[in-house]
Structures are given as structure tokens and as C-alpha cells.
Amino acid sequence: MVPYHKEESVPSDDTQSRTRRVDARRNEKTLLDAAARVFADQGIDAPVRQIAAEAGVGVGTVYRHFPQRSDLVIAVYRHQVDACVDLGERLLRRGSSPLAALEEWVDAFVDFLVTKHGLASVNGGQADEGGLHAYFLDHLVPVCERLLEAAREAGEISTDIGAYELMRGIGNLCLFGGDDTRYDARKLSHVLLAGVVSHRAADGE
Amino acid sequence: MVPYHKEESVPSDDTQSRTRRVDARRNEKTLLDAAARVFADQGIDAPVRQIAAEAGVGVGTVYRHFPQRSDLVIAVYRHQVDACVDLGERLLRRGSSPLAALEEWVDAFVDFLVTKHGLASVNGGQADEGGLHAYFLDHLVPVCERLLEAAREAGEISTDIGAYELMRGIGNLCLFGGDDTRYDARKLSHVLLAGVVSHRAADGE
DNA sequence: CGACAATACGGAACATGGTTCCGTATCACA
DNA sequence: TGTGATACGGAACCATGTTCCGTATTGTCG
Numbered sequence: 001m002v003p004y005h006k007e008e009s010v011p012s013d014d015t016q017s018r019t020r021r022v023d024a025r026r027n028e029k030t031l032l033d034a035a036a037r038v039f040a041d042q043g044i045d046a047p048v049r050q051i052a053a054e055a056g057v058g059v060g061t062v063y064r065h066f067p068q069r070s071d072l073v074i075a076v077y078r079h080q081v082d083a084c085v086d087l088g089e090r091l092l093r094r095g096s097s098p099l100a101a102l103e104e105w106v107d108a109f110v111d112f113l114v115t116k117h118g119l120a121s122v123n124g125g126q127a128d129e130g131g132l133h134a135y136f137l138d139h140l141v142p143v144c145e146r147l148l149e150a151a152r153e154a155g156e157i158s159t160d161i162g163a164y165e166l167m168r169g170i171g172n173l174c175l176f177g178g179d180d181t182r183y184d185a186r187k188l189s190h191v192l193l194a195g196v197v198s199h200r201a202a203d204g205e
Numbered sequence: 206m207v208p209y210h211k212e213e214s215v216p217s218d219d220t221q222s223r224t225r226r227v228d229a230r231r232n233e234k235t236l237l238d239a240a241a242r243v244f245a246d247q248g249i250d251a252p253v254r255q256i257a258a259e260a261g262v263g264v265g266t267v268y269r270h271f272p273q274r275s276d277l278v279i280a281v282y283r284h285q286v287d288a289c290v291d292l293g294e295r296l297l298r299r300g301s302s303p304l305a306a307l308e309e310w311v312d313a314f315v316d317f318l319v320t321k322h323g324l325a326s327v328n329g330g331q332a333d334e335g336g337l338h339a340y341f342l343d344h345l346v347p348v349c350e351r352l353l354e355a356a357r358e359a360g361e362i363s364t365d366i367g368a369y370e371l372m373r374g375i376g377n378l379c380l381f382g383g384d385d386t387r388y389d390a391r392k393l394s395h396v397l398l399a400g401v402v403s404h405r406a407a408d409g410e
Numbered sequence: 411c412g413a414c415a416a417t418a419c420g421g422a423a424c425a426t427g428g429t430t431c432c433g434t435a436t437c438a439c440a
Numbered sequence: 441t442g443t444g445a446t447a448c449g450g451a452a453c454c455a456t457g458t459t460c461c462g463t464a465t466t467g468t469c470g
């Protein structure tokens with residue numbers, strides 16, 4: 001309400017309101033590291049309590065830093081998603097075949113999802129949206145869109161599928177359970193992509 | 206250990222040991238109906254307690270008839286899976302293009318999964334195997350295998366993808382969350398199938 | 411330096427959902 | 441009708457995510 005008087009409103013996007021307590025900052029890092037470790041050898045379904053224990057903090061602290069479990073997962077893998085975005089942009093600049101670029105990019109993305117077991121299943125809100133979390137989608141869809149568009153302009157693709165739909169589809173394909181040797185998400189994603197190349201949109205689609 | 210003495214071992218596959226109590230049989234039917242109703246308007250994630258309540262029985266009764274939650278789901282949709290198997294066989298007998306048959310069959314399957322919201326995500330064991338349940342897979346894979354084989358023999362398909370993998374892939378594609386209008390599982394399954402038709406297996410695959 | 415308020419912490423407690431247990435009620439059969 | 445087998449009900453248990461709140465730590469100001 002009071003318009004002047006101590007500048008602290010309008011948090012906009014400044015990283016921290018002001019000197020965040022050192023213990024807080026330390027704990028956040030500790031948590032991120034602990035979570036990365038736990039996720040690595042127990043999968044992203046590891047219980048929050050366990051991560052808290054690994055970090056040597058209480059669950060309350062986890063939730064102070066990451067309001068929802070999924071926020072922690074996102075935070076842990078954020079940089080990998082960013083790397084994927086970068087890769088996409090680099091591939092775009094590279095002059096070669098847009099389709100080849102798209103294929104390479106999808107491969108990298110699938111690899112990322114498959115590597116961390118079960119990463120693809122991080123839920124955003126409730127049990128509502130299965131599949132990729134909004135953060136991933138928000139960042140990856142634009143890149144995918146451009147790759148797709150480039151390939152389309154080059155006449156290498158005929159399907160009118162959207163980037164969002166493709167991302168979700170791939171994310172879902174990477175959603176496997178167990179270490180089933182009979183199912184290879186990478187292979188399926190290749191097949192899907194082959195379909196994107198050759199599929200002619202039918203009437204209702 | 207004792208080899209004789211009352212015949213009751215070797216349960217093999219006889220439907221019921223002897224006259225099953227009428228209340229038991231009645232409750233099973235009641236449960237199946239209640240579950241179908243609850244699943245229909247709350248999705249297959251509805252709590253067991255709720256189904257028990259709808260059926261007017263205790264949870265213990267639910268678990269007596271269906272040892273695991275997923276068994277109940279399976280039981281509710283078993284006949285639809287069977288119908289899908291039948292359809293496959295009918296399509297096989299029909300003389301037309303094997304590929305067309307496969308496409309029609311996949312469509313029917315996808316429709317089945319999409320219609321019941323979230324059906325595709327019934328877990329078998331723990332959180333191990335996401336996607337289709339073993340029962341579904343066990344029954345559908347053989348049919349799919351034959352359809353696929355027929356199409357391959359007719360030279361309409363080049364990919365060496367297996368029926369199991371295809372079923373799982375399609376199941377995963379149907380695994381969506383929310384009623385996202387931007388994602389159409391049917392369309393994605395068509396694209397995947399188009400990929401099956403055109404995709405040439407590369408080196409490592 | 412010492413007090414105070416803001417910030418952060420820990421972990422018990424709550425909510426939800428699957429599953430198990432066991433005392434009691436009901437049924438089949440003699 | 442008596443009796444053992446079968447089935448039932450639902451409290452209780454376990455696991456998980458998440459919230460709450462009393463206590464501890466930290467930064468700042470007098």
C-alpha cells in the first residue's frame with residue numbers, strides 16, 4: 001500500500017530480496033547436491049524424507065526451499081534442460097539439414113530422459129498432468145518448434161504436428177517402468193520421428 | 206507332504222473349489238458394477254475406499270475378491286480387452302490389406318485407452334512397470350504380433366519393431382494427463398504407426 | 411556488544427491412499 | 441439345527457507428500 005518507505009516491494013525477478021541468510025543459502029546447495037545423489041541411485045521417486053536425511057536437514061527445510069517435491073526435481077535438472085535448449089540453438093545455427101538437426105536434438109533429449117530413470121514422469125500439479133513437467137515443456141517447446149519449422153520449410157517434413165505435441169509424445173515414450181530390456185525408448189522415438197517425416201495428415205487431424 | 210488324505214491340493218485351474226457362497230458371488234458382481242461406475246466418473250485413480258463405499262462393502266471385501274487394486278481395474282475392463290483381441294482376429298481373417306487391418310486395430314485399441322481416462326496407467330506390481338498392465342499386454346501382444354507379421358509379409362512394413370514394444374509405445378502415448386486439448390493421443394499413435402511403416406532400422410537397432 | 415525482529419530450522423502431526431489383520435457374521439452341508 | 445468353512449467389516453498399519461509451529465540462528469541497529 002504505502003508507495004515509498006523502504007524499497008522492497010516489486011520482487012520482480014531479482015534473485016534474492018536481500019542478503020539471504022547464509023545457512024539458508026548453504027542448505028539449498030546441500031539439498032540440491034543430496035537430491036542429485038539420491039535421485040541418481042534411487043530414481044526420481046525417492047521419498048522426500050530420504051533426501052532430507054541425506055542432506056542432514058529436516059523435511060520442513062526441504063519444503064521451505066522447494067514448495068513442492070517436483071520443484072526440487074526441476075531444480076536438480078534445470079541445467080541439463082538448459083543445455084538441451086542450447087544444443088538446439090547451436091544445431092539451428094549449424095547449416096546442415098534441418099531434419100538431421102531435429103533428429104540429433106531429439107536423440108539428445110531422449111538420452112537425457114532415459115538416463116535419469118523415470119525423469120519423464122515428474123508431475124507438475126496434482127496427478128493431473130502426467131509426463132513432462134511444465135518447466136521442461138516451457139523451455140523445450142520453443143526450440144523444438146523452430147527445429148520443426150526449419151525442417152518443414154526445407155520440405156523435409158510433411159506432418160503438421162506441433163512442437164508441444166511432439167515433446168509430450170516423446171516424453172511419454174520415455175516413460176517406461178522397470179528396466180525392461182524389451183522396451184527401448186530411443187528406438188520408439190526414432191520410429192515416431194520417422195512418422196513425423198512421412199505421415200500425411202488425414203482428414204480430421 | 207501327505208500324499209492322500211482329502212482331495213484339495215493341486216488347485217490347477219478349476220474355477221471354484223466348490224459351491225462358492227452366494228454372498229461372495231453377489232458381492233463380486235456388486236463390486237465390479239460399483240467400480241465400473243466409480244471409474245467412469247472419477248477416473249481409474251479413484252481410491253479403493255470409495256469403490257468399497259459405492260458398493261456398500263468394507264475394504265476387506267474388496268481385497269478378498271481382488272488382491273490388488275489393479276486386479277479390480279483389470280477385471281472391470283477385461284471384456285473390452287477381449288473384444289479387442291476378437292477384433293484383431295476378425296481383421297486378420299478379413300482378406301484386405303494387412304496394414305489397413307493393423308491401423309484399424311490400433312485405432313480401436315487407442316480409443317479404448319483414451320475413452321477411460323487414465324486407463325493406460327494401471328500399474329501391475331509396484332511403481333515398477335508404468336504403462337499397460339501385464340494382463341493387457343499378455344492378451345494383446347500375440348494379436349498385434351500376427352497383424353504386424355502379416356503386414357510385414359505383405360511387404361507393407363519394413364521396420365523390425367516387435368509387437369511388445371509397439372504395444373507399450375502406444376500405451377505410453379495414450380498416457381496423458383488432464384484434458385489437455387493440445388495433446389491428441391490418437392494423432393500421435395497414427396504418427397507412430399506411420400513411422401513403423403516407413404522407418405528403416407538403422408545400425409544399432 | 412547486546413537486544414530484537416526476521417528468517418530458517420526440525421520434526422511431529424496431518425492427509426491420503428494402498429494393504430493387512432482379525433474378531434464376528436453368514437453360509438453350506440450334514 | 442449344529443458346526444466348520446468362508447466371507448465380511450473396518451480398524452489399524454505403512455508409506456508419502458505436505459503443513460504447522462515452537463525453537464534456533466542470523467543480521468542489524470542502538
